[in-house]
Amino acid sequence: MPSPVAVPIVLTDDEREQLLAWSRRPSSAQALAARSRIVLACAEHPADTNVQVADRLGVSRNMIHKWRNRFASHRLDGLVDEPRPGRPRTIADADVERVITATLETSPKDATHWSTRSMAAHVGLSQTAISRIWRAFGLQPHRQDTWKLSKDPQFIDKVRDVVGLYLNPPERAVVLCVDEKSQIQALDRTAPILPMMPGTPERATHDYVRAGTSSLYAALNLATGKVIGSLHARTRAIEFKKFLVTLDQQVPAGLDVHVVLDNASTHKTPAIKRWLTAHPRFVLHFTPTSSSWLNLVERWFAELTTKKLQRGTHRSVRELNTDIRQWIETWNDDPKPYVWTKTADQILDSIARYCGRINDSGH
Incomplete structure (x- = not known):
C-alpha cells in the first residue's frame, strides 16, 4: 500500500526567521528546537518523503509526520506544547525564557554559577519557581562534569x-x-x-x-x-x-x-x-x-x-x-x-x- 503524500511546507520569511531562532538559541527547549529543525528540513527539501527526512535527522518517521502536519494546520503555534489539564500556569512564557536565558548565558557577579536563591533575586521570582523551571529544562548549574577530546591524528x-x-x-x-x-x-x-x-x-x-x-x-x-x-x-x-x-x-x-x-x-x-x-x-x-x-x-x-x-x-x-x-x-x-x-x-x-x-x- 503506497504511503500518503507528505504535506508540502512553504515558509514565510518571518516563520523561517523564528524557526531558525528556536533551533539555534541555547535557551530554547530541546523539544521545540527539534520540532523547528524538522519543519525547516521539510521546507528545505519539499520533494523528500517523511522517511527521507527522518533518515537525515535521525528520528522516527512518525515524528516527522506529526510535526509536519501540526505545522501545516496551525503554523508556529502548532509546534508549542498544548496546555495540559490542571491548575493554570502562574508563570508566563516570558518569565520562563528570562530564567533560562539568564541561566545559560550569564553568571552572577559574586559566584561562578547561579543558585536557586540568587536566580530568584535576579529575576524577581520565587525560589520554588526557579527550581521547577530548572527541573523542567534539565538545568543543574551546581554540577560540572569533565570532558576531553583526543587530539591524536590517528x-x-x-x-x-x-x-x-x-x-x-x-x-x-x-x-x-x-x-x-x-x-x-x-x-x-x-x-x-x-x-x-x-x-x-x-x-x-x-x-x-x-x-x-x-x-x-x-x-x-x-x-x-x-x-x-x-x-x-x-x-x-x-x-x-x-x-x-x-x-x-x-x-x-x-x-x-x-x-x-x-x-x-x-x-x-x-x-x-x-x-x-x-x-x-x-x-x-x-x-x-x-x-x-x-x-x-x-x-x-x-x-x-x-x-x-x-x-x-x-x-x-x-x-x-x-x-x-x-x-x-x-x-x-x-x-x-x-x-x-x-x-x-x-x-x-x-x-x-x-x-x-x-x-x-x-x-
Whole structure:
C-alpha cells in the first residue's frame, strides 16, 4: 500500500526567521528546537518523503509526520506544547525564557554559577519557581562534569583497531588489556575507624598517615575476565619489560598475544622494541591519546579502587601489596568479563554529535 503524500511546507520569511531562532538559541527547549529543525528540513527539501527526512535527522518517521502536519494546520503555534489539564500556569512564557536565558548565558557577579536563591533575586521570582523551571529544562548549574577530546591524528584508525579487536578477536589468540595503576598509596587513619551502627554510618578521620606507595601492572583477559597482576615500586620501562616476561610465561605458547595499552613512553623504548622483535607473537594495539576509556582494564581498576582501596587502611606497603594480591585472587576465583557492545562507527558518530552540540552552544 503506497504511503500518503507528505504535506508540502512553504515558509514565510518571518516563520523561517523564528524557526531558525528556536533551533539555534541555547535557551530554547530541546523539544521545540527539534520540532523547528524538522519543519525547516521539510521546507528545505519539499520533494523528500517523511522517511527521507527522518533518515537525515535521525528520528522516527512518525515524528516527522506529526510535526509536519501540526505545522501545516496551525503554523508556529502548532509546534508549542498544548496546555495540559490542571491548575493554570502562574508563570508566563516570558518569565520562563528570562530564567533560562539568564541561566545559560550569564553568571552572577559574586559566584561562578547561579543558585536557586540568587536566580530568584535576579529575576524577581520565587525560589520554588526557579527550581521547577530548572527541573523542567534539565538545568543543574551546581554540577560540572569533565570532558576531553583526543587530539591524536590517528584517532579514527586506533578506535577502529581496538574496537575491532574487542568485537571480533582473532582466532588462536589472547586479547589482554594492559595498563599500570601507579602511585597507589598505603594510607592509615590517625585514629581507629568507628564501625557502622543502626542510624550511623561507618566513620573515619579525615586525616591519614602515608606509609609509601606501590604500583600495579595488570592485564585483563578479554575473553575470561581473569587478571594477571604484578606489583612494583616504580613504573619504568624495566618494570614493564618484566611484566611482559610474566605475560609470556603465563599465556600458553601456542597462542598469539594481542595487547591493548596506552601511549606511555615506557611502552615504546628501544629495549621494549627489541624484546617485542624477539617475541613476535606479541602484537601491541595503542589506544588514542587521552582515551583511557577505550581500555577495558581501566574499568577493572575502578572496581579495585571502589571495593578495596578507597576505604582500605594499610600500615605499610607490604600490607597494601598483600591486600591487592588477595583481591586479585578473589576476583580470579569468579571472574566477570566486561562485554564491549558499541561499534567503532557508533562511537565516532556519538563524538561527532557531541562536537556539533558544543560548536553550536556559542562557546
